[in-house]
Amino acid sequence: xxTIKTFAQIRExxxxxxxxxxxxxxxxxxxxxxxxxxxDAAWANAFTGNVLIAVNKTxxxxxxxxxxxxxxAFFPPVTGx
Amino acid sequence: xxTIKTFAQIRExxxxxxxxxxxxxxxxxxxxxxxxxxxDAAWANAFTGNVLIAVNKTxxxxxxxxxxxxxxAFFPPVTGx
Amino acid sequence: MFAHICTEDFDQQSLYDELLAQSQPTPGxxxxxxxxxxxxxxxxxxxxxxxxxYPGMTEKALLNLLEQATQRFDLAGVGAVHRxxxxxxxxxxxxxxxxxxxxxxxxxxxxxxxxTLKQAVPLWKKEYQHGEARWxxxxxxxxxxxxxxxxxxxx
Amino acid sequence: MFAHICTEDFDQQSLYDELLAQSQPTPGxxxxxxxxxxxxxxxxxxxxxxxxxYPGMTEKALLNLLEQATQRFDLAGVGAVHRxxxxxxxxxxxxxxxxxxxxxxxxxxxxxxxxTLKQAVPLWKKEYQHGEARWxxxxxxxxxxxxxxxxxxxx
Numbered sequence: 001x002x003t004i005k006t007f008a009q010i011r012e013x014x015x016x017x018x019x020x021x022x023x024x025x026x027x028x029x030x031x032x033x034x035x036x037x038x039x040d041a042a043w044a045n046a047f048t049g050n051v052l053i054a055v056n057k058t059x060x061x062x063x064x065x066x067x068x069x070x071x072x073a074f075f076p077p078v079t080g081x
Numbered sequence: 082x083x084t085i086k087t088f089a090q091i092r093e094x095x096x097x098x099x100x101x102x103x104x105x106x107x108x109x110x111x112x113x114x115x116x117x118x119x120x121d122a123a124w125a126n127a128f129t130g131n132v133l134i135a136v137n138k139t140x141x142x143x144x145x146x147x148x149x150x151x152x153x154a155f156f157p158p159v160t161g162x
Numbered sequence: 163m164f165a166h167i168c169t170e171d172f173d174q175q176s177l178y179d180e181l182l183a184q185s186q187p188t189p190g191x192x193x194x195x196x197x198x199x200x201x202x203x204x205x206x207x208x209x210x211x212x213x214x215x216y217p218g219m220t221e222k223a224l225l226n227l228l229e230q231a232t233q234r235f236d237l238a239g240v241g242a243v244h245r246x247x248x249x250x251x252x253x254x255x256x257x258x259x260x261x262x263x264x265x266x267x268x269x270x271x272x273x274x275x276x277x278t279l280k281q282a283v284p285l286w287k288k289e290y291q292h293g294e295a296r297w298x299x300x301x302x303x304x305x306x307x308x309x310x311x312x313x314x315x316x317x
Numbered sequence: 318m319f320a321h322i323c324t325e326d327f328d329q330q331s332l333y334d335e336l337l338a339q340s341q342p343t344p345g346x347x348x349x350x351x352x353x354x355x356x357x358x359x360x361x362x363x364x365x366x367x368x369x370x371y372p373g374m375t376e377k378a379l380l381n382l383l384e385q386a387t388q389r390f391d392l393a394g395v396g397a398v399h400r401x402x403x404x405x406x407x408x409x410x411x412x413x414x415x416x417x418x419x420x421x422x423x424x425x426x427x428x429x430x431x432x433t434l435k436q437a438v439p440l441w442k443k444e445y446q447h448g449e450a451r452w453x454x455x456x457x458x459x460x461x462x463x464x465x466x467x468x469x470x471x472x
């Protein structure tokens with residue numbers, strides 16, 4: 001299983017704060033995003049802007065290969081401070 | 082009258098934290114320092130190093146002309162902070 | 163080193179004491195930065211904000227920044243606190259404290275942490291204005307900087 | 318704006334509160350600097366120090382610096398405290414606080430005040446070491462800077 005978390009605008013536009021999907025061998029973050037966008041137009045909308053990606057709470061890019069039980073997070077650029 | 086105050090090394094070397102001397106017309110700080118150095122070798126010693134001058138609590142140089150009742154202070158470079 | 167994410171307000175003296183107690187050796191110079199919620203943005207007055215974060219990652223990213231600052235500026239101690247949740251205008255939102263032997267190191271480290279915190283720690287502000295809630299936008303120049311500070315090699 | 322010269326220790330929270338209460342408008346960014354007495358100098362360990370000042374002029378020179386900082390960095394509020402008299406190792410010796418709308422202004426102003434305070438405010442440190450008391454020497458590069466910051470035209 002892959003756990004997906006979303007924050008801020010990505011959470012609001014996708015309508016899903018958290019969900020799990022089945023892990024597949026050789027899956028990358030890019031594959032995961034394509035799969036979500038095909039399933040639901042809300043995900044395609046959520047991924048339109050600048051999307052930052054973290055896998056297991058470490059920033060990475062969309063080429064990152066996923067292991068089973070990874071946690072993938074999608075969120076917009078941060079605005080703290 | 083001119084009130085003279087000294088601080089730190091200048092105070093210790095001159096041996097006088099405060100004293101008053103008679104004011105004279107057209108007197109400058111330079112004149113005052115010469116007069117003190119002639120009166121007492123301790124003052125000459127005190128004025129050997131880098132001496133900063135304040136008149137009425139504002140920094141100035143030795144060419145400063147003095148008015149009656151001025152307060153003149155002599156002290157070494159500062160080391161606060 | 164400490165990084166707190168909290169919903170309640172924080173106390174200047176307690177954080178200063180915590181920083182000093184953790185510093186080794188005792189620093190000659192301590193610099194603190196405190197940020198308060200402003201009561202306006204580019205579009206006019208606001209009525210407070212809410213802050214969303216990524217539990218677990220926010221603390222990790224903040225500690226990562228403090229670790230980088232410690233190495234880069236030779237700090238004796240460092241700490242940071244960031245509020246999340248609902249915040250009224252003028253409330254304390256962020257605190258950073260740096261202790262060092264050299265005054266300039268403490269100043270530079272606090273600057274560095276604030277600059278990078280605004281780009282590298284998963285926190286998102288939503289401002290209340292004219293009866294609506296709007297996500298705060300980032301300057302485009304900050305977006306790439308975020309990735310730079312958060313690349314795995316920095317861990 | 319406040320400049321205190323005191324013999325007793327000071328409290329972080331009280332000074333922060335005093336700064337904020339005096340700031341107009343409420344600043345979004347507050348930077349504080351605190352200096353502690355070190356327990357060593359270039360010649361080895363020291364056993365505390367004493368600080369001499371020029372009553373009346375010290376406060377005036379400090380306020381003069383704070384006024385310069387306010388104008389130069391567009392501060393909403395600024396305050397400073399300097400201890401005088403006998404100080405043990407690790408005691409608080411100096412505090413500077415700056416509030417501004419812009420983070421960088423608050424940082425720059427606090428740096429400026431500390432840099433110039435060390436050159437322009439009549440305070441003299443005497444360190445206790447090996448059973449003797451010795452005046453702290455100034456770097457020659459600082460000596461001329463002192464005159465620059467204190468010339469009457471700056472008042």
